[in-house]
Amino acid sequence: MIELFKVSKTVPSGDEKLTILHSLDMIIPDGQFVSVVGPSGSGKSTLLGLIAGLDAPTSGEIRIDGQAITGMDEDALAQLRGEKIGFVFQSFHLIPSLTALENILVPMEIAGARDALARAEDLLADVDLTARAHHYPSQLSGGERQRVAIARAFANQPSILLADEPTGNLDSGNGRHVFDLMVEMNHKHKTTLVLVTHDHELAALADRQIHLRDGRVIKDSLEPSLDQETEGEAVEASRQ
Ligand code: ADP
Numbered sequence: 001m002i003e004l005f006k007v008s009k010t011v012p013s014g015d016e017k018l019t020i021l022h023s024l025d026m027i028i029p030d031g032q033f034v035s036v037v038g039p040s041g042s043g044k045s046t047l048l049g050l051i052a053g054l055d056a057p058t059s060g061e062i063r064i065d066g067q068a069i070t071g072m073d074e075d076a077l078a079q080l081r082g083e084k085i086g087f088v089f090q091s092f093h094l095i096p097s098l099t100a101l102e103n104i105l106v107p108m109e110i111a112g113a114r115d116a117l118a119r120a121e122d123l124l125a126d127v128d129l130t131a132r133a134h135h136y137p138s139q140l141s142g143g144e145r146q147r148v149a150i151a152r153a154f155a156n157q158p159s160i161l162l163a164d165e166p167t168g169n170l171d172s173g174n175g176r177h178v179f180d181l182m183v184e185m186n187h188k189h190k191t192t193l194v195l196v197t198h199d200h201e202l203a204a205l206a207d208r209q210i211h212l213r214d215g216r217v218i219k220d221s222l223e224p225s226l227d228q229e230t231e232g233e234a235v236e237a238s239r240q
């Protein structure tokens, strides 16, 4: 489970401060598939980075499976990420000097996993790339690279998969294939999936959609009460 309690992020911007996220409260239960949508600059990547512990909030607290990650040192965070969190990036982030299979093996070897090779081969088969095992990233198409990155993200059996616009660099056909694979892997491994996407059609296929704007949740499909700012304002006004 992912829990955010009044999480905000403020960064210096010249002489002023820029608030990227405003006091966010959010609970994402185990196994949920959430899509996060919102215009560029609305804070989506910042949110994922905070959940992964790659970045620290300015205030508030984040808990992963009940454990507060806010204030953990770098080593503890790295360990937690290695055990619990898989990440898929828009630009794949594969290691160019390693083959598809080796890219998937690396996180398992770091974690000292048993049967690493057999598991890496299974993961490659899951993303339909057995025939490309010994190809280097430069020899793969964008869609194939992202499928390797997805297999790698599942290497250590994370309970949470975070994906930041994973289909953003792909054409719609390959994007859909990558999306379907992530959903399939999510079901198979019972992972919590937080997917940032610009594609509203794909976002609509999630269990839950969270809309960010200017660092605030303006809509959450599981919390209709947040819906339609104008109606909310009307209710506020009628109370006064
Ligand atoms: P999104 O992923 O929704 O496009 P981001 O989370 O990347 O949005 O960024 C939100 C806003 O915060 C943007 O205006 C971006 O320029 C700004 N921003 C993000 N990180 C930093 C930083 N480290 N320093 C200054 N501004 C930042």
Ligand code: MG
Pocket: 044, 045, 046, 164
């Ligand atoms: Mg982003």
